[in-house]
């Protein structure tokens with residue numbers, strides 16, 4: 001776990017024992033068809049384990065632990081990966097931590113134990129993702145910028161309770177210096193509403209790269225490949241989470257010479273070359289990409305951009321002279337890749353306004369939906385279409401948009417993309 005070695009390497013401080021050992025209840029990360037990482041926080045260093053078994057089973061529970069280099073992990077963020085699970089099965093689980101107060105050669109001192117089996121009076125459960133799913137829903141929320149009430153509102157109006165997962169598309173945990181602030185301003189809301197039984201994915205925006213906590217962010221939000229860029233599949237939809245990095249050039253004075261995002265974005269292009277060779281990518285009905293910063297248009301590849309208005313009319317965007325460095329990097333490095341490999345949809349945030357774009361490069365078309373910082377996006381997937389609704393905090397639909405399967409789009413001369421009526425502006 002990488003931290004906090006200084007704590008248990010020294011004699012324990014008696015005053016620190018006042019806080020309960022359990023700092024947060026559990027939240028699910030990196031869910032897939034056969035694995036999940038159950039994550040929680042303790043107020044003092046501990047090692048942990050999870051007991052689990054299929055719901056209704058009378059067999060003894062299985063136990064999962066976490067160790068690195070042969071040593072059980074001891075730290076403040078408890079991350080227990082459960083592997084070799086069955087798809088589409090509900091499991092009951094308990095989380096367990098034992099405080100470690102001192103480690104010396106042949107001498108160990110332990111504090112208390114905690115076990116949590118319930119949340120809101122019900123057994124803790126999660127359900128692995130099914131092997132097949134023709135229809136399902138997910139929610140995207142972005143640019144919360146520490147808005148706790150906004151977060152609660154958007155969870156309600158997008159009906160997260162009937163969605164399979166939530167994607168937080170950047171600028172959620174804004175400019176944090178410590179993890180406690182990240183818990184207070186972001187994590188506590190999922191912890192209180194759904195995160196023990198339903199997973200969320202945290203994608204970085206440009207603000208998640210700022211402040212001291214940026215260097216510990218991944219500790220809180222583990223992923224299958226230990227990167228902030230990764231893929232997952234649900235049903236026959238292939239999802240790609242791109243990590244846009246900062247919005248200004250690496251040598252901007254704001255970053256103090258401490259960032260390296262140009263090469264990081266290039267690294268993701270190399271990774272993408274392997275991703276598109278995967279059978280799951282090739283065979284997917286839909287390929288959905290997330291990237292916090294939307295691309296600029298124009299450039300060497302002469303990418304054309306239309307804004308599709310709520311009444312279905314279009315407005316061409318022709319002036320890209322004020323595009324920021326991040327927008328241009330996303331355009332020049334990621335966008336050609338999305339065109340070349342027939343991505344079906346790119347979902348973004350960052351602009352703090354709702355913009356319904358269509359990007360074109362010659363005959364290639366890419367729908368790009370930019371959600372605002374005050375609304376939520378509900379996406380309902382079916383074999384017939386990707387159906388998107390942008391919903392405000394009062395529960396009113398702002399726009400709807402649908403994307404049809406590629407074969408159908410191609411049959412319709414490359415773009416049966418329709419925009420629903422606007423109900424409120």
Ligand SMILES: [Fe+2]
Nearest residue numbers: 171205206350
């Ligand atoms: Fe942003």
